[in-house]
Amino acid sequence: MSLFKIFDISGSAMSAQTTRLNTTASNLANADTVAGSAEEAYKARHPVFRTQLQDALSAGVDTVGIVESRAPVNMRYEPGHPLADAKGYVYGSNVDTVEETVNMLSASRSYQTNVQVLNTSKELMLRTLNLGKS
Amino acid sequence: MNAIRDRLFANHDEALVLRSQRANVLAANLANADTPNYKARDIDFRDALAVAEGQSLNLQRTRAGHLTPDDASLGGARMMYRIPTHPSLDGNTVDAQQEQARFTENAVRYQATLNFLNGSISGLTRALKGE
Numbered sequence: 441m442s443l444f445k446i447f448d449i450s451g452s453a454m455s456a457q458t459t460r461l462n463t464t465a466s467n468l469a470n471a472d473t474v475a476g477s478a479e480e481a482y483k484a485r486h487p488v489f490r491t492q493l494q495d496a497l498s499a500g501v502d503t504v505g506i507v508e509s510r511a512p513v514n515m516r517y518e519p520g521h522p523l524a525d526a527k528g529y530v531y532g533s534n535v536d537t538v539e540e541t542v543n544m545l546s547a548s549r550s551y552q553t554n555v556q557v558l559n560t561s562k563e564l565m566l567r568t569l570n571l572g573k574s
Numbered sequence: 575m576n577a578i579r580d581r582l583f584a585n586h587d588e589a590l591v592l593r594s595q596r597a598n599v600l601a602a603n604l605a606n607a608d609t610p611n612y613k614a615r616d617i618d619f620r621d622a623l624a625v626a627e628g629q630s631l632n633l634q635r636t637r638a639g640h641l642t643p644d645d646a647s648l649g650g651a652r653m654m655y656r657i658p659t660h661p662s663l664d665g666n667t668v669d670a671q672q673e674q675a676r677f678t679e680n681a682v683r684y685q686a687t688l689n690f691l692n693g694s695i696s697g698l699t700r701a702l703k704g705e
Contacts, residue, residue: 442591442594442595442597442598443594443597443598445598446597446598446601449598449601449602449605450601450604450605452605453604453605453606453607456608457608460608488610489606489608489609489610490609491606491609491612498598498602499602499605499606499612500602500605501605501606501608501609546608547608549670550607550608550670553604553607553670553674554604554605556674557601557604557605557677560677560678560681561597561601561681563681564594564597564681564684564685564688567685567688568590568688571688571691571692571695572691572692572695572696572699
């Protein structure tokens, strides 16, 4: 019964999108954090997706890893700040809030699509189980 | 027995299997809507059904060393890549809306096939009961 495979496929996609939502949440939460040096500053994190090929038919999604953004950190001159370094600079995160919001919307839409696929497949399987009964 | 099956189900049973396999392919497309470099795939249903009915010529493997076609699990139907409608930066060719529409269409056709099968089965049981 190859409809069973859809549960694996959509399930893997849902877990991948959840990872993406998770990183987006932590990026947005840390958008305004500051640190005393460029190395310590928070860097935006993004998951990397890859297709997991099992056979000709099914192809789920894998999260290969999470990469940190290499965009320059947000350096500000604030000598009064308790975390400021010797020259009076603090280092904010390199999170792009607009990009993260778009990521969040895209992830939630993809998640919804996969839930719909799951629901439809479940419906079809239940109807197949009742084949010949009515 | 095969003759009864052929006459009663009129290939709807094969269509049901192919529909569920196509649902699989389309679900994989939707699952990979955000994967870089993923290429959307689909099967040509008419072609696949012709192969399943034995009306189309298929590759014959006469020796153990012969390579199997990589789409052997589809009963010989050719898996094809979709021609992208929009260019994309990450090399992904999935158009989520199109795939969703195709998935729904496939689900409706699956249900239609189920209805046809249900009709033949209930006809057969009625004939058996002599109502």
